[in-house]
Amino acid sequence: MSNTDIEIVVEDPTAPEADSPAVTSIRVADVAVSLLLLVLALTLGYDNWRTGAGWESTGPQSGYFPFYLSVILGGASLYGLVAAFLSRREASEVFVTRAQLRRVMAVFVPTLLFCLAMQFLGLYVASFLLIAGFMRMVGKIALWKSLLTAFVFTAVMFVTFDIAFDVIMPKGPLEAALGR
């Protein structure tokens, strides 16, 4: 491989290590999901049965269509449960390694906090915090760059959605103080 004319290089300072131990196998995840789906199918099936899954003089009742779908979903997840239990291939495959899980959490937890913060601070302030925080903490990017990018992006979003296109977003104390 010639590297003579490689001109664009981007580094990843917090990349997950390749030799990290596995947290769990695909099989375990598959079994867990199948069980959850089975419970969901039972719950929805019961609810539709209560609504009425039979026939009226005019045709099928409200619960008819979803009831039989719950039966299909339940059947398929039961089959999936057994198939996952018996599968040797899935047992040997890694669902997620520890390093990968750490990285996934590094984006999931901030997203969760962002959704929470959005209810109190409004979308735009929460966005600013999310972008600046994420760039600084996960990307190890210089603080001034992080703050500047976050500010510019949030401002562009505000102008596009709130001013140009009139799409209403959740707002918090800052917007109220600015009179928007």
Place this chain on the structure above:
Amino acid sequence: MEALGLLMHGFAVLLTWKTLLLMMFGLVLGIFVGVLPGLGGPNGVAILLPLTFTMDPTSAIVMLSCIYWGALFGGAITSILFNIPGEAWSVATTFDGYPMAQQGRAAEALTAAFTSSFIGSLVAVMLITFLAPMISSFALKFGPPEFFAVYLLTFCSFVGLGREAKHKTVISMSLGLLLAGIGMDTVSGQLRMTFGSSELLRGVNFLVAVIGLFGISEILLTMEERLALRGHAAGISLRVVLAVWKDLPKYWVTLLRSSFIGCWLGITPGGAIAASFMGYNLAKRFSKDPDSFGKGRIEGVFAPETAAHASGTAALLPMLALGIPGSGTAAILLGGLMVWGLNPGPLLFVEHKDFVWGLIASMYLGNVVGLVLVLTTVPIFASILRVPFAAVAPMIVVSCAIGAYAIQNAMFDIWLMLGFGVVGYVFKKIGIPLAPFTLALVLGNRAEDAFRLSMIGSGGDMKVFWSNGLVGSITTLAIVLLFWPVIDWAFGSVTRMLRPAKA
């Protein structure tokens, strides 16, 4: 021809500065979305959909479809320069595209990719122009049983022909149909599966689910990978473009074959991914010199790109004519149509002529404008990849949140989006396909209504689905497709049993 006259009218609707500007804007956004890792056609269209809520339907669909074309073009840039397919359908492009870039022929490869994309979609758009009105006038004779049979056919072909484990496709589909049923029952007005929650009353919005399933989950998946990259930068000069175009006629067989494969797979729910691989493999098989593939052969770029674009475009044909999307992105565009109060399907051609022909004309124009745009701006887009993912990821999250909230102005939808993000992440990792889920979610209510209306019409007699030749053959075909693997296997074992007897 009537179609040509209407198409000309469509062009007349489009040729205003405002529309052309929107088109450019959509294309730029689309290429952007296609180039960035962790964002693709369906996500891009879903996230940007709220931007169009305040526009009139024609401008909105023009912009959205241009985002789609842009994303299709954008995928090729990263495949060739960085060996990173921005989209699953550009994987086949990397086989020969990246070696070409390594040999310093990046500009040539990019020109080839863009030109063949253009040719592929042009062939598919022509197909749509002449076939869509015919199919829809035929479909105007459809009643509820026929429509239900067509929906059934779509669902069954996913299960029967999909490459994933059958039970996983069934799970994905029935889950989608169930979630579509949450909330108020459209026929009787009764509430179901709401468990007393007023938030669930509205039902699960299709677009919120899509933003979570494709946008958020894609970020989670992308974060698992090592995100460092190295690639080639390239500018395209007019000389290279003309040189590639001069050689184009030599490859007409490859181009035609790939366009045909793409159109065919686009209409049936096989999709652009299968088409691009098939186009590549067939080009290799029919080549006089198959060993040179994978080492930087320009045909290896032509073949998959033509097929992927032809199929991505052809996927819009069943959506327009029958109201059944042929791909994930088409499903989202369909969701958009419903937001603007347009009912996709054959009636669209009668009731909203302006809209339909404006859309078809925009496919022609969008591709021409797109080709010029990508050829001139590649260096700018390639340098987008210099932006570290740690900066891009939170921006995508914010865009997803804006998109999800704007649809119904509900905070609950944000949580729903987050939930679907986790579901999408887990489903992708354990091999439950998301395309049937998306399709079921968008078609669920219509399929149920069609079923119940036919039941009401027939007084509860299932024989209505075999009551005439048309509906009967569609229903039978659906059931054959559902059990296709079993039939295929049985057929295989019968011939195996017969063969020794003959010999």
